[in-house]
Amino acid sequence: MESIIGFLISWLPIFAIYGILSISLNLEIGYTGMANFGKVAFYAIGAYLSAALTISVMLSLVGKNVPLYSIEAVQALSTEGTGALYTHPAALVGLFVLSLVLAFLVAGAVGYLITYPTLRVGPAFLGITVLAFGEMFRVFMRNYEPLGSTKGLFGLNNPFVWLGNSLLSQGLFALVALGLLLAVYVYAERFVNSPLGRTLRAIKDDEVAALCLGKHVPRVKATVFFIASGMAGVAGVLWTFYQGSVQPDTFVPILTFYVWAMVILGGMGNNLGALLGAAVFTLVDRALTFAAGMMGPSLIIPPNYLRWMIVGLVIVLVLMFRPEGIKPARPIKTPAWEAVKEEVGKDG
Amino acid sequence: MADPILEVKDVAKYFGGVKALDGVTLSVPRGGMIGLIGPNGSGKTTLFNVITGFYVPTRGEVWFEGERIDGLNPNEVYLKGIVRTFQIPRLFPSLTVLENVLLTPPNQIGERPLYAPIRSKWEKQERELARKAVRLLKRFGLGDYIHASVSELSAAHIKLLETIRGLMTDAKLYLLDEPAAGVAYDMAKEMFSFVRRLRDEEGLTFFIIEHRLEVLMEFVDYVYVLHNGKLLAEGKPDEVVQNKAVIEAYLGG
Amino acid sequence: MVGVSEILNTVQMGLAYMVIALPLTLSYRVTQVINFVHIIFITLGAYTVALLGLVGLTNVWIAMGAAFLLGGALAVLDNVAVFEPLWRRGSDVLIIMVASLGLWIFYKYLIYAVLDKLFIVLRTNTLSVLVHTEGFPSVSLGGITIDGYLIDTVVASVIVSLALYLILMRTRIGKAIRAIADNQVLAEISGIPRGRVLNFMWFLSGGIAAVGGVLWALFQTTVTPEIGDQIILQVFSIAVIGGLYSLTKTAIGAFIVSGTENIVIAVLHDAFGLPLSFRPFLVFLVLLVVILIWPPLGAGGGLPYRFRVRHRSRR
Ligand SMILES: Nc1ncnc2c1ncn2[C@@H]1O[C@H](COP(=O)(O)OP(=O)(O)OP(=O)(O)O)[C@@H](O)[C@H]1O
Ligand SMILES: [Mg+2]
Numbered sequence: 001m002e003s004i005i006g007f008l009i010s011w012l013p014i015f016a017i018y019g020i021l022s023i024s025l026n027l028e029i030g031y032t033g034m035a036n037f038g039k040v041a042f043y044a045i046g047a048y049l050s051a052a053l054t055i056s057v058m059l060s061l062v063g064k065n066v067p068l069y070s071i072e073a074v075q076a077l078s079t080e081g082t083g084a085l086y087t088h089p090a091a092l093v094g095l096f097v098l099s100l101v102l103a104f105l106v107a108g109a110v111g112y113l114i115t116y117p118t119l120r121v122g123p124a125f126l127g128i129t130v131l132a133f134g135e136m137f138r139v140f141m142r143n144y145e146p147l148g149s150t151k152g153l154f155g156l157n158n159p160f161v162w163l164g165n166s167l168l169s170q171g172l173f174a175l176v177a178l179g180l181l182l183a184v185y186v187y188a189e190r191f192v193n194s195p196l197g198r199t200l201r202a203i204k205d206d207e208v209a210a211l212c213l214g215k216h217v218p219r220v221k222a223t224v225f226f227i228a229s230g231m232a233g234v235a236g237v238l239w240t241f242y243q244g245s246v247q248p249d250t251f252v253p254i255l256t257f258y259v260w261a262m263v264i265l266g267g268m269g270n271n272l273g274a275l276l277g278a279a280v281f282t283l284v285d286r287a288l289t290f291a292a293g294m295m296g297p298s299l300i301i302p303p304n305y306l307r308w309m310i311v312g313l314v315i316v317l318v319l320m321f322r323p324e325g326i327k328p329a330r331p332i333k334t335p336a337w338e339a340v341k342e343e344v345g346k347d348g
Numbered sequence: 349m350a351d352p353i354l355e356v357k358d359v360a361k362y363f364g365g366v367k368a369l370d371g372v373t374l375s376v377p378r379g380g381m382i383g384l385i386g387p388n389g390s391g392k393t394t395l396f397n398v399i400t401g402f403y404v405p406t407r408g409e410v411w412f413e414g415e416r417i418d419g420l421n422p423n424e425v426y427l428k429g430i431v432r433t434f435q436i437p438r439l440f441p442s443l444t445v446l447e448n449v450l451l452t453p454p455n456q457i458g459e460r461p462l463y464a465p466i467r468s469k470w471e472k473q474e475r476e477l478a479r480k481a482v483r484l485l486k487r488f489g490l491g492d493y494i495h496a497s498v499s500e501l502s503a504a505h506i507k508l509l510e511t512i513r514g515l516m517t518d519a520k521l522y523l524l525d526e527p528a529a530g531v532a533y534d535m536a537k538e539m540f541s542f543v544r545r546l547r548d549e550e551g552l553t554f555f556i557i558e559h560r561l562e563v564l565m566e567f568v569d570y571v572y573v574l575h576n577g578k579l580l581a582e583g584k585p586d587e588v589v590q591n592k593a594v595i596e597a598y599l600g601g
Numbered sequence: 602m603v604g605v606s607e608i609l610n611t612v613q614m615g616l617a618y619m620v621i622a623l624p625l626t627l628s629y630r631v632t633q634v635i636n637f638v639h640i641i642f643i644t645l646g647a648y649t650v651a652l653l654g655l656v657g658l659t660n661v662w663i664a665m666g667a668a669f670l671l672g673g674a675l676a677v678l679d680n681v682a683v684f685e686p687l688w689r690r691g692s693d694v695l696i697i698m699v700a701s702l703g704l705w706i707f708y709k710y711l712i713y714a715v716l717d718k719l720f721i722v723l724r725t726n727t728l729s730v731l732v733h734t735e736g737f738p739s740v741s742l743g744g745i746t747i748d749g750y751l752i753d754t755v756v757a758s759v760i761v762s763l764a765l766y767l768i769l770m771r772t773r774i775g776k777a778i779r780a781i782a783d784n785q786v787l788a789e790i791s792g793i794p795r796g797r798v799l800n801f802m803w804f805l806s807g808g809i810a811a812v813g814g815v816l817w818a819l820f821q822t823t824v825t826p827e828i829g830d831q832i833i834l835q836v837f838s839i840a841v842i843g844g845l846y847s848l849t850k851t852a853i854g855a856f857i858v859s860g861t862e863n864i865v866i867a868v869l870h871d872a873f874g875l876p877l878s879f880r881p882f883l884v885f886l887v888l889l890v891v892i893l894i895w896p897p898l899g900a901g902g903g904l905p906y907r908f909r910v911r912h913r914s915r916r
Contacts, residue, residue: 035695037702117893117908123695124635124845128837129892135834136885143878190465195450195458195474202440202451209438211904212400214426214454218906223461253833254709257702264699301714308710315703316683319696329442334458335471336450336478340494343482402905421906 646814
């Protein structure tokens with residue numbers, strides 16, 4: 001029992017993070033046909049924003065004027081009992097919530113600005129531009145001293161750490177993360193099962209024809225990008241508070257493709273599939289780590305490498321042999337259906 | 349011509365050295381059914397592309413209902429009330445016939461990003477549109493295909509669907525690019541009678557590219573002939589068919 | 602300060618970038634697929650020269666030949682095993698592109714795993730290797746030493762680019778490649794053996810990219826498994842500057858990017874104290890400016906949509 005709870009506490013937040021990421025990617029690629037090869041950029045923006053914001057505000061609350069990445073900062077924040085995280089619980093929770101909101105808006109706005117000009121130049125360019133943007137962000141952070149360069153920022157913890165009981169605080173955090181995932185899922189489902197969802201499908205099929213039917217294709221696409229990037233920003237905030245730290249090299253390009261693998265395996269154009277994909281991959285990851293722990297160095301390929309090789313192979317094999325994924329794309333559901341039934345029934 | 353709805357003034361479009369259009373001037377009267385013919389590669393589709401905002405013309409102007417529309421984007425031209433069909437039909441394969449029709453009304457409430465997730469905001473409009481779409485489909489004999497995927501439709505039905513879905517909006521001018529291509533003779537004639545019925549009953553204007561002169565000439569009031577990007581002739585169908593230059597261009601091309 | 606070393610770096614980096622980016626543009630133009638395995642070709646080339654050096658084969662030119670064969674073979678393997686079957690089934694180019702992403706990730710970690718084992722055998726505990734090879738000797742000119750590697754790089758890039766140009770423009774297979782680039786289906790109907798020609802094109806593309814990897818390793822002097830990943834930003838920016846279409850513009854793009862990374866940043870650093878950490882920003886800025894001002898419409902698909910309406914007047 002205890003081990004199950006322990007497992008859930010550590011797995012649920014990760015599942016929530018990747019679930020949000022894969023739903024957001026699914027909005028882009030599965031529904032609108034936009035290849036985002038730089039999802040990680042918006043995830044990173046959320047993570048860095050929340051870490052920088054929370055640490056700097058917490059430090060100023062306790063009157064410490066030290067660099068955010070310094071040992072003094074870490075001590076001032078997280079010394080059990082006397083650190084700022086323990087002495088200012090309301091501020092910590094408030095900053096967590098504020099981070100979620102800000103990360104959504106900032107990551108979303110950046111997504112909108114970056115992609116609006118590129119949206120008219122074909123899928124390959126969009127993908128590359130965003131990929132390049134993500135790399136730029138990571139390389140910049142590696143070299144940006146005020147936010148800790150390669151070492152990143154440390155000293156945070158989950159927003160309920162002041163409760164003292166780690167099982168309780170982590171459990172609470174897992175529930176909050178799950179709640180956010182649920183909210184994102186419900187929102188995405190409602191978003192696509194609407195006239196707008198129909199337009200998105202049309203854009204995916206043939207954006208030129210959609211443009212000729214009066215749809216403002218660049219704006220619609222940029223809007224979807226705003227929402228999806230905002231969601232990725234929210235996932236980034238969860239990551240910061242789950243991990244308690246951020247490092248630039250977490251946000252390498254392959255993380256984006258990890259999410260791609262989830263969406264491809266789950267089924268492009270199906271939100272439930274995206275969730276399923278996220279669950280499968282995060283569980284496989286757990287299993288590999290567990291197996292590695294059991295077998296030790298006798299494992300031929302280290303689990304971290306094996307995990308990524310599986311990711312790559314799954315992408316290739318699913319595309320080749322079951323391109324629709326586990327759950328094929330679902331038709332758009334709007335009340336039009338019922339209205340049609342009434343109308344058809346009227347005069348036989 | 350009295351009360352032109354569309355005027356094309358000295359329009360040219362060059363692709364590098366290729367002069368696809370080279371100074372074309374013509375006008376389409378309101379409520380007219382006008383043909384546009386010419387040998388392959390004479391610039392007919394390019395003219396449609398310029399009118400609908402696909403291309404910015406190298407030179408010249410396009411006026412629609414007293415407003416200059418060249419240089420506008422395709423979506424803006426559509427919102428002004430010009431609907432086009434494509435030479436190779438472009439329906440949306442992952443949507444059903446009904447959804448293909450429901451897509452056409454502009455500015456639907458449920459298309460706004462903020463309102464889309466809130467069903468109560470747009471449900472009423474959506475139901476109304478759906479009823480209108482069903483009536484439309486039934487009227488043109490597509491009642492059995494409402495929930496079919498467009499890949500199940502015959503070529504004639506696809507052409508038909510592409511034309512009539514514009515009726516969901518209050519578009520005034522229809523540009524049809526070879527509506528009878530790949531359609532059996534009888535179906536093609538039926539198609540054109542539909543179009544004429546629409547013109548007569550709804551007062552719409554049609555500008556039609558067609559290679560199959562035997563079908564076209566029977567239905568249109570006036571014909572323009574393009575050749576190598578220039579206007580070669582124009583007139584009533586029977587005059588044009590007699591025109592020497594036209595016969596030569598068709599035989600030579 | 603902008604000195605001789607910045608200029609020499611610009612040249613050597615630019616040449617390496619060019620040799621790496623040219624085949625990326627070529628393969629995109631022919632297949633409309635961005636091949637992400639390209640990054641692996643770079644790594645492959647870099648390790649070829651480093652590992653051959655470790656076992657005593659220190660001639661750069663032998664390394665380049667070996668890299669060419671290895672990179673080419675890998676590219677053909679990908680095409681036969683993955684890209685071609687997907688194309689035959691009518692998959693969207695986007696899907697093929699994503700499949701190449703999958704391959705990239707798979708190969709990348711396969712290389713990690715293999716190197717891990719290899720270094721146990723070679724008794725080095727690190728994944729990085731120094732490049733110890735011989736090519737042209739260094740030259741001293743009026744107090745400035747020109748590194749032998751620079752001469753190797755110049756000679757090799759000229760040979761590769763010239764060969765690529767001659768193959769594409771002057772040979773029958775080059776003509777066939779260009780025909781496929783214009784229209785795959787039409788080319789096949791008109792009797793071009795599409796499969797074979799594409800395999801040749803992929804061999805060329807992978808091979809040249811791997812030679813580019815050798816040049817890049819010569820410039821870096823140490824080789825790590827990330828050596829390919831390090832220049833994702835630069836290589837793809839260059840390809841976009843070339844519109845993924847024009848080989849000439851791609852070559853120019855290579856020097857624009859390397860100039861930005863060496864000279865422009867140095868000038869801005871001296872003049873305005875811009876931190877050197879802004880280097881990637883500048884590269885990305887170049888990319889954005891190109892996309893905004895000269896949008897590569899047509900080559901990569903795209904919308905007939907313009908941000909500026911030319912004129913709007915009422916009568
Ligand atoms: N985007 C383009 N780029 C370059 N040339 C083009 C382009 N579009 C059309 N052309 C050229 O312009 C000329 C006119 O083409 P267009 O498609 O308008 O002819 P058309 O009259 O519609 O012919 P068809 O009867 O075959 O449909 C042709 O020579 C064509 O090759
Ligand atoms: Mg045409």
